[in-house]
Amino acid sequence: MTDSQQVTARPYPFAAPDRLNLDPHYARLRRDEPLIRVQLPFGEEAWLATRYEDVRVVLGDARFSRAAGVGRDQPRTMPRQPDLGMLGMDPPDHTRLRRLVAKAFTARRVELLRTRAQEIADGLVDEMVEAGPPADLVERFATPLPIQVICELLGVPFADRDSFHRWSEAIVSTTSLSPQQVQEYLESLWGYIGELVAIRRREPIDDLLGAMVRARDENEDRLTEQELVQLAAGLLAAGHETTVTQIPNFVYVLLENPSELARLRSDPALIPSAVEELMRYVPLGAASAFPRYATEDIELGGVLVRAGEPVLPAVGSANRDATVFTDPDRLDLGRETNPHVGFGHGVHHCLGAQLARMELQVAIGTLVGRLPGLRLAVPEPEVPWKSGLLVRGPLALPVAW
Amino acid sequence: MEERPARTRTTRTAGGLVSTAWRVSVDPHRCIGSGICAGIAPGHFRLVDGLSTPPAETVDPADPVVDAAESCPVEAILVRDAADQRLIAPES
Numbered sequence: 001m002t003d004s005q006q007v008t009a010r011p012y013p014f015a016a017p018d019r020l021n022l023d024p025h026y027a028r029l030r031r032d033e034p035l036i037r038v039q040l041p042f043g044e045e046a047w048l049a050t051r052y053e054d055v056r057v058v059l060g061d062a063r064f065s066r067a068a069g070v071g072r073d074q075p076r077t078m079p080r081q082p083d084l085g086m087l088g089m090d091p092p093d094h095t096r097l098r099r100l101v102a103k104a105f106t107a108r109r110v111e112l113l114r115t116r117a118q119e120i121a122d123g124l125v126d127e128m129v130e131a132g133p134p135a136d137l138v139e140r141f142a143t144p145l146p147i148q149v150i151c152e153l154l155g156v157p158f159a160d161r162d163s164f165h166r167w168s169e170a171i172v173s174t175t176s177l178s179p180q181q182v183q184e185y186l187e188s189l190w191g192y193i194g195e196l197v198a199i200r201r202r203e204p205i206d207d208l209l210g211a212m213v214r215a216r217d218e219n220e221d222r223l224t225e226q227e228l229v230q231l232a233a234g235l236l237a238a239g240h241e242t243t244v245t246q247i248p249n250f251v252y253v254l255l256e257n258p259s260e261l262a263r264l265r266s267d268p269a270l271i272p273s274a275v276e277e278l279m280r281y282v283p284l285g286a287a288s289a290f291p292r293y294a295t296e297d298i299e300l301g302g303v304l305v306r307a308g309e310p311v312l313p314a315v316g317s318a319n320r321d322a323t324v325f326t327d328p329d330r331l332d333l334g335r336e337t338n339p340h341v342g343f344g345h346g347v348h349h350c351l352g353a354q355l356a357r358m359e360l361q362v363a364i365g366t367l368v369g370r371l372p373g374l375r376l377a378v379p380e381p382e383v384p385w386k387s388g389l390l391v392r393g394p395l396a397l398p399v400a401w
Numbered sequence: 402m403e404e405r406p407a408r409t410r411t412t413r414t415a416g417g418l419v420s421t422a423w424r425v426s427v428d429p430h431r432c433i434g435s436g437i438c439a440g441i442a443p444g445h446f447r448l449v450d451g452l453s454t455p456p457a458e459t460v461d462p463a464d465p466v467v468d469a470a471e472s473c474p475v476e477a478i479l480v481r482d483a484a485d486q487r488l489i490a491p492e493s
Contacts, residue, residue: 060436062443091441095468103492107431107475339434339451347440354474 035165070332155207176388281344283316
């Protein structure tokens with residue numbers, strides 16, 4: 001069986017991201033070479049898994065470890081080796097931290113926030129309508145909605161958003177910031193969270209951050225002070241950077257698929273399945289990231305992955321696998337069977353998935369329902385795109401209605 | 402991956418009762434197949450056709466089973482005492 005000694009690594013990513021298009025290499029790899037050797041801009045060589053079935057194994061099987069990558073020169077698109085907190089751990093360490101906050105993000109708890117999220121979304125559309133078209137959807141709607149929701153959930157003052165939103169880029173930056181800026185922003189973010197923690201030590205506050213502080217102060221074995229601050233900073237940053245980017249991505253895809261958008265307008269009951277389909281269809285990640293290290297020799301996709309070798313899961317490719325999704329490159333907002341891995345899979349399945357789903361449903365439902373003439377306010381080629389980040393999306397999305 | 406034996410959970414009962422067996426169930430209508438439980442407690446949960454399925458309904462008390470129930474994003478996992486049906490996890 002083929003192993004890493006017998007194949008030459010290819011440079012990866014194959015090309016710079018082109019809007020939200022999935023690189024065509026993936027379709028050929030899924031068909032002919034489901035696991036290949038790749039060399040990323042930084043770190044050691046890796047395997048790249050492109051089929052749905054294999055990606056699910058890499059993400060879900062306990063023999064593939066994130067913790068085993070600590071201390072290794074991990075394959076990555078950024079110069080620095082980030083300390084990823086929970087995302088760098090395996091159970092039971094990972095579970096110890098995740099359990100502390102998982103309760104706040106269950107479907108049941110998130111549903112209680114829906115009315116408030118709807119109120120925020122309606123208020124933002126009111127302001128856009130009042131000012132009149134055109135408007136930058138990123139700035140006027142997609143950014144403030146998730147930020148306000150995570151602020152209220154966590155207990156972070158919305159008034160400080162300009163500062164912490166700027167610092168949060170450090171969490172998703174690959175090359176957009178220099179390593180010095182990344183460090184500086186991270187320290188600013190941690191310092192800021194540290195102050196909010198100190199306030200809760202002086203007077204208990206009933207919010208998620210307050211609950212996290214109590215959890216630590218009641219039993220210091222649960223998490224260290226550094227874990228507390230980094231976990232909260234991670235929730236704040238990761239808790240909005242992704243949704244802030246996905247809302248304009250979803251709107252862009254809908255505007256590029258007018259018949260599907262018309263279908264959604266005529267049948268708003270499709271909103272939940274539309275959000276799942278858009279999660280499948282949009283390759284949010286600019287490139288595969290967060291390699292898993294094999295803890296024993298494992299046969300996968302026709303090759304032998306040796307113990308200690310890293311494997312990158314190509315989530316965007318898995319979501320286009322024709323063995324799982326009928327007509328995978330077609331956007332079908334009514335798709336019935338949709339076990340996509342857009343939120344990942346396994347122990348690191350997105351902690352905020354239920355919150356993100358709710359916010360995306362509210363966002364798309366509100367925009368489609370209240371702005372029936374929604375359209376791009378500039379020719380499509382003039383939409384500017386982010387670069388140098390782990391995620392891809394429009395930098396600005398000028399719209400009219 | 403080795404699962405830890407129960408460290409404290411057997412004492413987590415009212416009136417000093419100690420559980421000797423638990424009953425594990427997964428609500429297939431709630432399960433979204435996140436795979437979190439199968440990752441935390443691979444011996445106690447596995448995905449069958451995309452949904453979490455406990456290979457054994459009655460199990461010895463073990464921390465990872467509670468961890469899995471507490472970590473489920475849709476609270477699809479229920480862990481009860483096999484003898485008297487007391488709810489072991491998740492906490493409400």
